[in-house]
Amino acid sequence: MSIVKRNNMLFPALMNDIFKPDWFGGMxxxxxxxxxxxxxxxxxxxxxxxxxxxxxxxxxxIEIDDNILTIxxxxxxxxxxxxxxxxRREFSYSSFKRAFTLPETIDExxxxxxxxxxxxxxxxxxxxxxxPKPKRLIEIA
Numbered sequence: 001m002s003i004v005k006r007n008n009m010l011f012p013a014l015m016n017d018i019f020k021p022d023w024f025g026g027m028x029x030x031x032x033x034x035x036x037x038x039x040x041x042x043x044x045x046x047x048x049x050x051x052x053x054x055x056x057x058x059x060x061x062i063e064i065d066d067n068i069l070t071i072x073x074x075x076x077x078x079x080x081x082x083x084x085x086x087x088r089r090e091f092s093y094s095s096f097k098r099a100f101t102l103p104e105t106i107d108e109x110x111x112x113x114x115x116x117x118x119x120x121x122x123x124x125x126x127x128x129x130x131x132p133k134p135k136r137l138i139e140i141a
Contacts, residue, residue, distance in 0.1 A: 034096045035120075043132055046106070046124040050098070053118030060120065064108050071120070072097040105130035 040047040052060075055073060063070045074095040081088045102108070102124065110125045 034098055037098065045126055048100070048120075048122040048124065050120040050122075051118065052096075052115075052120050055115070055118075057115040060113075060115065062113055062122070064102070064111070067102045067104070067106075067108075069100045069102055069111075069122075069124075070097065071099075071122075 035050045035052045038047075038049040040049070050071065052073070055075065059073045059075050061070075061072045061074075072095070075093070077092045079090045079092070105126050106124050107127045111122065113120065113122045115121075
């Protein structure tokens with residue numbers, strides 16, 4: 001016996017077309033993507049990795065305000081082709097914004113960022129008092 005998915009709608013494509021939020025496809029064409037983020041924690045720091053291909057390091061804006069780390073980018077470009085009988089202009093716009101609440105254990109003055117091969121890496125070192133203390137042997141007197 002196998003599991004089979006059934007769709008009991010009479011005309012599924014028609015029903016999807018009727019109940020879409022926008023009949024002209026405006027919501028489907030909206031580019032509402034934010035970059036994927038990996039957050040790694042080790043004993044000394046947190047590491048953030050954002051997959052953002054196709055950008056330059058000057059395209060990013062990284063800010064810290066009141067323990068909130070904000071990473072954003074806004075890129076606009078315009079391309080114009082002049083041919084014999086026509087002119088074609090293309091506009092491109094892409095942006096995103098991600099915000100992260102930082103724990104009190106992060107040393108904000110030592111945060112650094114690096115962008116290489118489409119990956120934005122941020123290193124968020126922990127404060128000295130937040131680091132694990134080494135074991136101490138107590139001798140009996």
